Amino acid sequence: MASIEVQGAYVDFPIFDAKSRSLKKQVLGKVGGKIGTDARVPIVEALRDITLSLKEGDRVALVGHNGAGKSTLLRLLSGIYEPTRGSARIVGRVSPVFDLGIGLDPEVSGYENVMIRGLFLGMSRRQMRQRIDDIAEFTELGDYLELPLRTYSAGMRVRLAIGVVTTIDPEILILDEGLGAVDASFIAKARRRLVDLARRSGLLVFASHVDDLLRELCTTGIWMDEGRMIMHGALDEVLAAYKGRSRSDDDRKPVEATVVGGG
């Protein structure tokens, strides 16, 4: 049974090549994590004190401003980032889907890329061979699948990547929005497959700025702000609270940055 347990987790990014003196004088913008500075190295506190328990069947939407910590949290939940402090325990096979285009090899064919991506997402060669006809039909790429990926347009690459992702059977599916470069009719077609994918995944965490897609795929929500979990509960309540706050945030002026440490 898939599960994720996170206890008091922090993720910090020390920025070794920044000048802490000028950072201290800066103001904090409306978006982004909190920048702390000590005597030597400024630190972006991307996640702060995250405690979270997810189990099989959970379908969780992640919402928040740009830079609120959603992608960092998804990477923590995937086991890609270790917490700087605290703990994260992940039970089950994770299929992380962050940037659809990344990890495709331009020099090998579409078919070969399908196999490689499938293996990366936790499928076996046999499973991928069984799915290849379905992927070919869905992507409508036809003979292009025999050609090297460098001959594809951006939209064709995304079609291929969505085709692969939506055929897998994930225990834990960690999904970051990014349908980007494809045309509207393909998005509508991809959406049905995404909904099916979400339904058959054991546990889903999905970060997106598109409310109706979140409503279609998820039942609960987490609202992130400045690296903290502001709210975790029923999706409708989380979205209503987030939208309410976002509106008043639009009038918010930048505030002075809090400086951690001296020097």
Ligand SMILES: Nc1ncnc2c1ncn2[C@@H]1O[C@H](COP(=O)(O)OP(=O)(O)OP(=O)(O)O)[C@@H](O)[C@H]1O
């Ligand atoms: N590798 C990194 N090095 C330094 N800082 C980082 C790194 N990755 C993320 N951050 C910082 O951590 C904070 C959270 O970033 P994250 O990408 O998790 O936000 P997000 O909520 O996914 O944003 P968006 O909606 O814009 O994708 C931001 O302040 C960002 O600048």
